[in-house]
Amino acid sequence: MDLDKKLEIIKRNTSEIISEEELKDLLSKKKKPCVYLGTMPTGKPHIGYFVWVLKLCDFMNAGFKVKLLLADLHAVLDGVHWEIVDKRYEYYEKVIPLMFEAIGADVKNLEIVKGSEFQLKPEYTYDVLKMSTLVSIHDAKKAASEVVKLGDNPRLSGVLYPIMQAIDEEYLGADVQLGGLDQRKIFVLARENLPKIFYNPRVEVMTPIIPGIIGKKMSSSSEKGKIDLMDDEETVISKIKGAEMVAGNPDNGIMAFLKHFIMIVKSDKKEDFIVKRDKKFGGDLIYDSYEAIEKDFIEKKLHPLDLKNSVAFEINNLLSIFRKNKKAIDKISREAYG
Numbered sequence: 001m002d003l004d005k006k007l008e009i010i011k012r013n014t015s016e017i018i019s020e021e022e023l024k025d026l027l028s029k030k031k032k033p034c035v036y037l038g039t040m041p042t043g044k045p046h047i048g049y050f051v052w053v054l055k056l057c058d059f060m061n062a063g064f065k066v067k068l069l070l071a072d073l074h075a076v077l078d079g080v081h082w083e084i085v086d087k088r089y090e091y092y093e094k095v096i097p098l099m100f101e102a103i104g105a106d107v108k109n110l111e112i113v114k115g116s117e118f119q120l121k122p123e124y125t126y127d128v129l130k131m132s133t134l135v136s137i138h139d140a141k142k143a144a145s146e147v148v149k150l151g152d153n154p155r156l157s158g159v160l161y162p163i164m165q166a167i168d169e170e171y172l173g174a175d176v177q178l179g180g181l182d183q184r185k186i187f188v189l190a191r192e193n194l195p196k197i198f199y200n201p202r203v204e205v206m207t208p209i210i211p212g213i214i215g216k217k218m219s220s221s222s223e224k225g226k227i228d229l230m231d232d233e234e235t236v237i238s239k240i241k242g243a244e245m246v247a248g249n250p251d252n253g254i255m256a257f258l259k260h261f262i263m264i265v266k267s268d269k270k271e272d273f274i275v276k277r278d279k280k281f282g283g284d285l286i287y288d289s290y291e292a293i294e295k296d297f298i299e300k301k302l303h304p305l306d307l308k309n310s311v312a313f314e315i316n317n318l319l320s321i322f323r324k325n326k327k328a329i330d331k332i333s334r335e336a337y338g
Helices: 003-011 020-029 047-061 072-077 085-102 122-132 137-144 156-171 181-197 233-241 253-268 290-298 304-318 320-324 326-337
Strands: 016-018 034-039 065-070 110-114 176-180 203-207 273-275 285-287
Touching (some): 047 065, 047 253, 047 304, 085 110, 137 181, 176 181, 233 304, 253 273, 253 290, 285 290, 290 304, 304 320, 320 326
Parallel strands (some): 034 176, 065 110
Antiparallel strands (some): 016 203
């Protein structure tokens, strides 16, 4: 695969890259660069996680080594109790590889790293302390504000969080860090401060934030606004049917998930998206692009309920792998989440 094709794959479905020129330079000089994404084992993963799972698959296809950091210590810093963080880690370790399998990725190319395995080493702690002498409380709070639950009287742990995330880039041997657009301030803090302790700044790639089905950011802490990986078929259908969707207005969580996940997967597999309708309403509609769906939706040629039914069908197919592993997942879930 040539450089331009690799760049095209990496750039698709992203919101921002800091910086694209550095990414081009990396691709031209390094045969197998490394990308990492960190996620905290906090609330249960939901379908919004598929956006970054798909993006990591793009990096795999572009020849990158992919590391997934399950940041157990970060989870504790963000409020998960020490007594249950290992169980939460086990839950994520079980379900997230299944997310890759659900979209046909080879999980042999995925390396899962437990944060505490390297973050408790003396040299790591030394670097965190070094950076803490360079970063002000104001800048650390600002960087963490969209990611960590700080509150009016934040704990010191929340201030340490972005410093540790910056240091993680070096200790994971990463050339690129991937994260949501809400991570941008942490990424900038890392780029500004890693050189001050004699480490190279990394390329930062950001994915869009997918709204929840009730109109807010899709979040692990919002049961109504997310579709859990373990939701049964009827629950998925019910949540999708109850989602906010105004005829003619594509600004909603369902359309966002279609755009940033379903239709990308369909395109990669050279499959069409089919909206099933009774013949008396014009019969089935067949789409090969998100743009075509959005056009018909804006022009009100595509009814919200018909679209919702089709999206629910696609999501239920996607989640079938988790239902096949339900017994094992439920056992871990009871220990991790009660």
